[in-house]
Amino acid sequence: MVDCFVCRKILRPTASIRVALLVLIASVLSAVFTFVFVVPYSPVSRRMTEPQSHEDLENNADIPDNPLSLHDPHEVHHEGEAEEANRLAQKVRVLCWVMTQPASHDKKAVHVKATWGRRCNKLIFISSKNNESLGAIDVGVEEGRNMLWGKTKAAYKYAYDHHLQEYDWFLKADDDTYVIVENLRYMLSSYDPNYPIYFGSRFKPFTKQGYMSGGGGYVLSREATKKFVEEALTDEKKCKSSPHGAEDAEIGKCLEKVGVMAGDSRDSLGRGRFFPFTPGTHLMGGIPGWYKTYAYYSPYVGLDCCSDTAISFHYVNTARMYELEYMLYHVRPFGIQHKDPFPAPLPPDTASIPRPILEQAGRLEPDEKDKRPGVE
Amino acid sequence: MGAHACISSPSVQEERSVETPFLYHCKVEQSSLVFETPKMAKSKNHAPKKISTWFEIFAVLLGSVFGCVFTVAFAWQLQVSDFTRRRMSLSSSHGMHHEVVTTEADKLAEEVRILCWILTQPKSHYKKAIHVKNTWGKRCDKLIFMSTKNDEKLGAVGLNTSEGYYNLWGKTKAAFRYVYDHYLNEYDWFLKADDDTYMILENMRYMLSSYDPKYPIYFGSKFRRFYKKGFLGGGSGYVLSREATRKLVEEAIPNKNKCKAGVRGLEDVELAACLLKVGVLIGDSRDSLGRGRFFPLGPDIHIMGQTPGWYKKYAFYKPHLGFHGCSETAIAFHRVTPELMYWYDFLLYYVRAYGVKYEQPFPPHLPPDRKCIPQEVLEKFGRTKNSSIS
Numbered sequence: 001m002v003d004c005f006v007c008r009k010i011l012r013p014t015a016s017i018r019v020a021l022l023v024l025i026a027s028v029l030s031a032v033f034t035f036v037f038v039v040p041y042s043p044v045s046r047r048m049t050e051p052q053s054h055e056d057l058e059n060n061a062d063i064p065d066n067p068l069s070l071h072d073p074h075e076v077h078h079e080g081e082a083e084e085a086n087r088l089a090q091k092v093r094v095l096c097w098v099m100t101q102p103a104s105h106d107k108k109a110v111h112v113k114a115t116w117g118r119r120c121n122k123l124i125f126i127s128s129k130n131n132e133s134l135g136a137i138d139v140g141v142e143e144g145r146n147m148l149w150g151k152t153k154a155a156y157k158y159a160y161d162h163h164l165q166e167y168d169w170f171l172k173a174d175d176d177t178y179v180i181v182e183n184l185r186y187m188l189s190s191y192d193p194n195y196p197i198y199f200g201s202r203f204k205p206f207t208k209q210g211y212m213s214g215g216g217g218y219v220l221s222r223e224a225t226k227k228f229v230e231e232a233l234t235d236e237k238k239c240k241s242s243p244h245g246a247e248d249a250e251i252g253k254c255l256e257k258v259g260v261m262a263g264d265s266r267d268s269l270g271r272g273r274f275f276p277f278t279p280g281t282h283l284m285g286g287i288p289g290w291y292k293t294y295a296y297y298s299p300y301v302g303l304d305c306c307s308d309t310a311i312s313f314h315y316v317n318t319a320r321m322y323e324l325e326y327m328l329y330h331v332r333p334f335g336i337q338h339k340d341p342f343p344a345p346l347p348p349d350t351a352s353i354p355r356p357i358l359e360q361a362g363r364l365e366p367d368e369k370d371k372r373p374g375v376e
Numbered sequence: 377m378g379a380h381a382c383i384s385s386p387s388v389q390e391e392r393s394v395e396t397p398f399l400y401h402c403k404v405e406q407s408s409l410v411f412e413t414p415k416m417a418k419s420k421n422h423a424p425k426k427i428s429t430w431f432e433i434f435a436v437l438l439g440s441v442f443g444c445v446f447t448v449a450f451a452w453q454l455q456v457s458d459f460t461r462r463r464m465s466l467s468s469s470h471g472m473h474h475e476v477v478t479t480e481a482d483k484l485a486e487e488v489r490i491l492c493w494i495l496t497q498p499k500s501h502y503k504k505a506i507h508v509k510n511t512w513g514k515r516c517d518k519l520i521f522m523s524t525k526n527d528e529k530l531g532a533v534g535l536n537t538s539e540g541y542y543n544l545w546g547k548t549k550a551a552f553r554y555v556y557d558h559y560l561n562e563y564d565w566f567l568k569a570d571d572d573t574y575m576i577l578e579n580m581r582y583m584l585s586s587y588d589p590k591y592p593i594y595f596g597s598k599f600r601r602f603y604k605k606g607f608l609g610g611g612s613g614y615v616l617s618r619e620a621t622r623k624l625v626e627e628a629i630p631n632k633n634k635c636k637a638g639v640r641g642l643e644d645v646e647l648a649a650c651l652l653k654v655g656v657l658i659g660d661s662r663d664s665l666g667r668g669r670f671f672p673l674g675p676d677i678h679i680m681g682q683t684p685g686w687y688k689k690y691a692f693y694k695p696h697l698g699f700h701g702c703s704e705t706a707i708a709f710h711r712v713t714p715e716l717m718y719w720y721d722f723l724l725y726y727v728r729a730y731g732v733k734y735e736q737p738f739p740p741h742l743p744p745d746r747k748c749i750p751q752e753v754l755e756k757f758g759r760t761k762n763s764s765i766s
Binding site: 015018019020022023024025026027028029030031032033034035064068069070071078080081082083084085086087088180181182183185186279280283284303306307308309310318319320322323324326327328329330331332333334335336337338339340341 | 431432435436437438439440441442443444446447448475476477478479480481482483484576577578579581582675676677679680681698699700702703704705706715716718719720722723724725726727728729730731732733734735736
């Protein structure tokens with residue numbers, strides 16, 4: 001045994017040294033434990049508390065029994081306010097299909113319908129139980145988080161079978177997504193629905209051109225929907241045939257294989273419009289590290305994250321849904337007008353804009369013909 | 377005998393055992409001490425062993441608690457400072473804003489000049505007050521934070537008073553005296569808010585544009601309690617005309633028959649009493665459809681109709697529930713966290729739905745309670761007490 005003073009102290013400690021060591025070791029261990037699991041600042045515990053599951057969003061006691069009634073559109077404050085928006089709604093027809101389940105019909109779906117859902121040209125709830133008054137369709141896929149891919153395929157097949165020629169664009173959203181439908185039409189008005197393209201919050205992995213995050217919603221052109229159902233769904237090599245899988249990554253892979261372009265959904269200043277996290281997270285930071293590596297276009301933090309013509313927010317519970325409705329369509333600061341240019345200016349990533357659009361906008365240089373798609 | 381021999385030996389010092397300082401580990405073989413020492417040492421340790429187990433358990437617990445508490449406090453500090461750092465960067469402008477036309481709002485801002493004073497305290501300067509300044513506070517014509525410590529960068533004034541909920545009356549009087557002394561003739565309206573109040577200044581000016589600041593009147597969230605004519609809840613803020621402010625500071629506060637002396641008191645209740653005694657009218661802050669504009673809680677609670685029982689019981693005008701109780705030209709919400717202030721700013725001043733116009737009639741239509749509208753205003757807008765609301 002080495003005859004050293006300290007070693008002797010540790011290996012054969014006196015009572016007081018033993019106690020001191022115990023206190024020290026206990027505090028270090030508990031500090032580590034607390035930091036990792038308890039403290040919200042910790043990256044581990046943050047991931048655990050960030051609402052990744054839709055179930056822990058709501059406090060059931062807060063959900064009203066019936067949809068709230070809003071202000072009458074014919075009131076003096078609202079009369080004639082939506083002329084331009086209505087004009088655009090005739091030109092850019094959007095079918096919205098919202099992923100839901102029977103247990104959420106009365107808790108979430110009705111509130112979607114009472115708020116933003118009614119602004120779609122057509123609103124369908126994709127569920128496993130029919131409900132005519134709500135507009136819910138049973139697509140024959142059982143419920144479950146791992147069946148979402150099966151449900152997504154069934155939903156687009158349903159839209160294709162019943163509504164393909166009636167609408168120009170086909171949007172997918174969750175029942176805790178809030179969509180500003182006017183801004184969706186504003187962005188889409190620059191594109192031709194006969195061109196195969198789709199938009200959403202663009203992520204990098206799994207595919208060459210990226211895919212659109214399911215949480216923030218994504219919208220396919222009529223041609224993209226047609227190609228998806230006719231060419232991709234029928235070919236096992238192009239599209240995973242089992243109902244299991246991450247619906248957003250899977251549809252991204254399928255669409256890439258049949259030549260559907262992944263569009264740039266940002267505004268002309270490079271600000272995002274589709275948001276896969278809670279609204280406050282995008283605006284004020286706290287976005288998980290993995291998002292920064294996943295995001296196709298590097299995301300800004302703060303006010304520059306988010307476009308004035310923002311389209312979708314995710315993880316929106318019932319109270320926040322009505323609050324959004326109130327803040328966007330009812331209460332407004334007096335005397336401030338917005339004059340957004342029409343047509344909507346194009347986004348920065350020209351490689352993700354169809355040629356004919358670029359030619360029309362006069363943005364195509366002769367040497368840009370060979371530009372490869374890439375990260376902006 | 378042997379002991380003496382041990383002590384005198386030079387090698388004794390090195391072999392001295394700490395545990396048994398009083399016994400020497402002697403190399404002297406004859407000495408029975410050689411054998412006694414370890415035995416006695418062991419026996420000495422035997423007896424305390426039981427006690428030390430409990431002590432050790434206690435030590436572990438103490439250590440765990442200490443580690444836990446320290447980590448939480450440390451992390452909370454980190455989080456707060458990180459949040460503050462991140463939020464400070466949000467105050468920078470949102471880039472190009474050429475699609476926004478603010479001529480009407482700007483014109484109104486020139487005509488209706490408002491001084492905002494915000495009740496805060498030193499520990500909230502950079503946790504709450506700064507976020508008010510970054511969001512809605514900057515839309516006031518003048519913004520002052522009433523605190524007990526000066527901070528020129530923030531715009532905080534250190535009043536000669538003490539902090540604490542029950543001393544707010546003293547602070548409120550001091551604040552009004554301060555704005556009276558320094559700014560009375562520069563502004564038309566004097567607004568008070570808390571550092572967790574969120575206000576839409578453009579709508580405040582919209583409502584006030586119908587009234588003359590030379591008339592003694594004040595507006596806020598009206599409750600029927602304590603006084604027949606009601607009082608205005610402090611949390612959602614209240615705004616006094618220039619004349620009301622003058623009367624308060626010149627006539628009411630110095631007179632202890634009119635205004636409660638001393639610092640203790642609920643600021644909103646005491647203020648109502650004072651103003652009543654000097655003839656200041658409590659206005660009707662609702663819009664022409666009877667919808668409220670000043671809210672004691674967050675917008676989501678009011679919209680969802682989930683206001684607590686006391687609100688429904690004490691609101692001066694019977695509130696409509698849900699959306700129907702909330703005006704398009706709402707002015708103030710209370711219990712708003714700093715994060716929500718940035719969120720509401722974003723929703724109200726940046727994001728908009730394309731193609732939807734937001735227009736309000738100007739001049740605004742008057743609120744329903746004619747008794748709370750000065751006669752001159754009724755005459756100006758061509759309505760008497762008998763005519764109907766348009």
